Amino acid sequence: MFIQTMSSLTSTASLLHTHNLIKCHSHHSKHFVPTIKASISPQENVAFRRKIVTTLLVATSLALGQQLSGRGNPPALAAEKWGTRSFIKERFFEPDLSPEESVARIRETAEGLHFMREMLDRMAWRYVLFYIRLKQAYLGKDLKIAMSTLPQGRRKDYVIKANELVENMSQLDKHVRSPKVYESYVYYEKTLKSIDDVVALL
Template sequence: MAAIPNLNLILEALSLNPKLHGGTARRKRAAAIHFADKKAPEIQENQPLPEVTKRRLAVGLASIAVFGSSGIGKSLAEDNGFWLTGPLPIPTVTSDIRNKETGTRSFVKNQMYIANIGTKGSMYRLNKCAFDLMALGDLIGSDAWSYVLRYLRIKATFMYFDFDKVISTAEANEKQPLTDLANRLFDNIEELEDAVKKRNLSLTESRYEGTLVLLQEVMSKWPKILNTSFEVKSMK
């Protein structure tokens, strides 16, 4: 058994209990720890530590610091009502806005979390995403194909599920016009996505021009929503 000298100060610092939620922090008396190693030679008092022993000691102390405090982080996460404790839910659509041949949309990223912010919030987010995609043209032709593709898919995914939310809660006479607009937009975005993947500049510019027209039409549906201030929790 080899005793490690001058370890009390380090272990005393690690053993301090943090003051959480108004509780009183208590300092416990640190005890000397002995590390057993059959292959290690006996270390005498005040003898310099070998390099191997120093490395093992550093790894051991790091493990104590990480795993000793992991219970605190876990308890705080479980008490926070905003944390998701399970896997991300996969959103679905109920409106007739899927691609008729594939049953989905090629640009949809199912790994994304689409927060339910209500119908009014979905209208707001639709306009914001349309506005953002209207600025995407500045990157076309600037050798940023990968970024254009990722950005297009992310924004289009939000618009896909937000359109479904808006259509499902719309009045009966508004459902079909909104469905037609959504399908024209998403058909065009799929064509634009295909052109971007091929890195065909002339084809991408041509299809992006058609996308701009549809994005402007989306924004004209709710022209005042972008200037409206409201809280997410009050959306209905």
């Protein structure tokens, strides 16, 4: 009986050991993560990076070439209207113009303000205000530069009209910002008259 009991204990221990081995094996196989190797060799990776750098350098060179080739062209003022399509260019990238170019831009600004009536009629206040402020940003500078083209005898009248123009545009900005419809139209008409008077003196 003792021998039978020992035999059964040995059998039970063997079964438990086998069960633990199976459980341990299944546990390790469950968390096994296969190693994935890159399919691109280091040489191919270096070649790919060189290709990207070369492409960027070529694109930059072409852009610079186009920019430099455009410097021999006439001023942009002679090629385009100073309207809504050149907002960013006018505000940030245009250098000071010559007196003759400043006179031409004042005339273009006068035309643009006349064409602004449609935006005002539609009460597109945001666009009207944006347009006015953009023109104000460089108009004062243009008025000063353009004065050098006038003879000494006309400069006094020019200064008076230029100051009226600046004041009327400031009031137009104020009433469009509110917005007040009647006052906006009143100062819009005053602005048109002032800039037409300035253009007539140039």
